[in-house]
Amino acid sequence: MHIPDGFINASTSLGAGAVAAGGLGVSLRRTAQTLEDKQAPLAGLVAAYIFAVQMLNFPVAAGTSGHLLGAVLAAVLVGPWAGVICVAVVLLVQGLLFADGGLTALGLNITNMALVAGVGGYAVFLLLRRVLPATKAAVAGAAGVAAGISVVLASIAFVVEYAVGGTGGASVGTVTAAMVGVHTLIGVGEGIITALTVGVVLGVRPDLVHGAADLRAPLVLEAAGR
Amino acid sequence: MTRAVRSSNLRLFLLGGLLVAVGLGLFVSGFASSAPDGLSKVAEDKGFAAEARQHLFENGPLAGYAVKGVDDERLSTGLSGLIGVLVTFGVGLALFALVRVMRSGRDRSEPTRAP
Numbered sequence: 001m002h003i004p005d006g007f008i009n010a011s012t013s014l015g016a017g018a019v020a021a022g023g024l025g026v027s028l029r030r031t032a033q034t035l036e037d038k039q040a041p042l043a044g045l046v047a048a049y050i051f052a053v054q055m056l057n058f059p060v061a062a063g064t065s066g067h068l069l070g071a072v073l074a075a076v077l078v079g080p081w082a083g084v085i086c087v088a089v090v091l092l093v094q095g096l097l098f099a100d101g102g103l104t105a106l107g108l109n110i111t112n113m114a115l116v117a118g119v120g121g122y123a124v125f126l127l128l129r130r131v132l133p134a135t136k137a138a139v140a141g142a143a144g145v146a147a148g149i150s151v152v153l154a155s156i157a158f159v160v161e162y163a164v165g166g167t168g169g170a171s172v173g174t175v176t177a178a179m180v181g182v183h184t185l186i187g188v189g190e191g192i193i194t195a196l197t198v199g200v201v202l203g204v205r206p207d208l209v210h211g212a213a214d215l216r217a218p219l220v221l222e223a224a225g226r
Numbered sequence: 227m228t229r230a231v232r233s234s235n236l237r238l239f240l241l242g243g244l245l246v247a248v249g250l251g252l253f254v255s256g257f258a259s260s261a262p263d264g265l266s267k268v269a270e271d272k273g274f275a276a277e278a279r280q281h282l283f284e285n286g287p288l289a290g291y292a293v294k295g296v297d298d299e300r301l302s303t304g305l306s307g308l309i310g311v312l313v314t315f316g317v318g319l320a321l322f323a324l325v326r327v328m329r330s331g332r333d334r335s336e337p338t339r340a341p
Contacts, residue, residue, distance in 0.1 A: 001265045006279035031322075032329040038236055040326050044318030045243045051314040052251035055291060055307050057259040064267040065259035082322070089321060093314050098306065099281040099289035158265065168274025175272055182264040205239050 001069065001154060001183070002094065003109055003161075005102030012165025017107025023115040024088055030081035042208055043078045047086040049197075050074060051093065058189050066186030069154060071117035072125060072147035073194045076139075076211035077201060080122040087114035112157040121150025125211060136202045139212045144195025148187035155183035244315060251307030255291070256300030 008016075035043070050070035057065035070090070074083030088110050094100040101109045128142035159179055163172045202209055207216055262270060269275040287294045288306050296302040 001263065003265065004278040005281065006277045007269065007274065028325060028328075032325050035322070035325060035329070037326065038233075040322040041236075041240055041319060043322045044315050045240055045247070047318035048311045048315035049243060049247040049250075052247040052255070052307060052311050055251060055255040055258060055303075055310070057261070057263060059259045059261060060264070063261050064264060065261040066264050067258075085321065085325075086318065089318050090314055093310060093317060096283065097286065097288045097313065098291055098310065099283045099286055100291070102279070103282050155264070166274070167277040168269070168272065170272035170274060175268065178268040178272060179264070182268060186264050205235070208236075208239070 001109075001113060001151075001158065002091075002101035003105040003112075003158065005104045007102075007167060008105065008108055008161050009165035009167055010104070012161055013104050013108055015107075015164075016111045016161060020088075020107040020110035020115065023084065023119075024110070027081040027084040027088075031079070031085060034079060035082050039078050039082065039208065039210070043074075043082045043086055046070075046074050046077050046083075047089045050086060051090045053193060054090065054094075060185040060189065061182065064182055064185075066151075066182070066189055068190055068193050069113050069117050069147075069151055070194075071113060071154075072121035072143060072150045072190075073197055075118050075122040076125060076143045076146075076194075076198055077209055079210040080119055083122070084114045084118045087118060108158075108161055112154045112161075116157040117150040117154040120153040121146045122211075124149050129211070134215060136199070136206065136212065136215065139209070139215070140195045140199040140202060143198040143211065144191040147194035148191030151183050151187035151190045152180060155179040244311075247311045247315070248308060251311040252304045255307040256303045258303075 050068065050073065053068045053070065055067070057067045060066045069087070071083060071087050074086040078086065091101060091106065091109050091113060095103055095106050125142050125146035128145060129139065132138035132142055159172065159176045162168070162175055198209065202212060206212055266275065281289070283289055288309060291306045292302040293305045296305060
């Protein structure tokens with residue numbers, strides 16, 4: 001879903017750049033306040049893993065592919081704020097080294113794939129966790145469903161940008177239907193990859209999963225020495 | 227469990243995770259679908275694909291997930307994936323280390339716990 005230069009006009013791209021810069025500023029500040037020490041190297045690993053899996057385009061329909069965004073995956077593993085930074089780092093490396101995602105569109109891409117997908121998707125994850133039992137399986141499932149929805153949220157964010165400053169002639173309604181349709185399919189793949197990855201980490205090192213912190217309440221108490 | 231054992235476990239986990247990422251970027255990436263992704267396909271179908279302008283670094287040494295000069299397509303993609311994973315890991319580590327320094331500079335007394 002990387003937007004190239006030219007799809008969205010300059011003023012809208014600039015506006016999204018301001019949103020992205022503001023969002024990253026907040027994320028950095030919140031991360032500095034909340035990131036546990038052991039999660040710092042994990043966050044670097046999460047970024048690297050997302051980069052790798054974003055290369056693995058899977059077919060979704062005739063002549064169309066999709067790939068992981070990873071925003072909810074990152075948010076569930078290291079927290080929503082550090083997660084935003086993880087995805088932004090991936091987008092920066094892709095834009096600067098791999099010519100993937102336009103440089104003038106970097107703000108648009110960070111807004112859609114890091115902020116909207118990450119923060120919006122994590123909100124869905126928290127809602128799901130409220131209604132689901134407090135088990136590892138439910139955490140992985142909630143992560144998967146939220147991740148799938150996050151892809152659709154990101155595609156809607158693109159549609160908003162297209163409506164405000166799209167250079168193409170196609171109507172907003174047409175683009176909305178096409179974007180939401182194909183990204184619902186891609187969301188299924190996103191959900192499966194996210195649930196599997198979160199499930200594996202929960203199996204190996206559950207204490208590293210931010211979104212399952214409540215499952216290790218006794219450990220936290222012990223660490224606090226109470 | 228002692229702190230030393232715990233942190234060596236963490237290092238093992240990080241190493242394992244990095245190996246998985248390297249394996250995916252190096253070996254699996256060459257088998258990925260080359261069909262256009264969701265947005266590219268919509269842009270083609272709805273007639274605005276031509277609005278895309280050339281990327282400033284279109285001719286960069288790693289542009290398009292291929293290493294310039296490596297002719298074998300799968301190898302070229304794989305090597306670009308390896309480089310991308312390592313660069314992203316390095317940038318991520320450095321950035322989050324910096325964030326930790328920001329925190330310890332601000333407040334050393336009370337370790338915050340994630341909610």
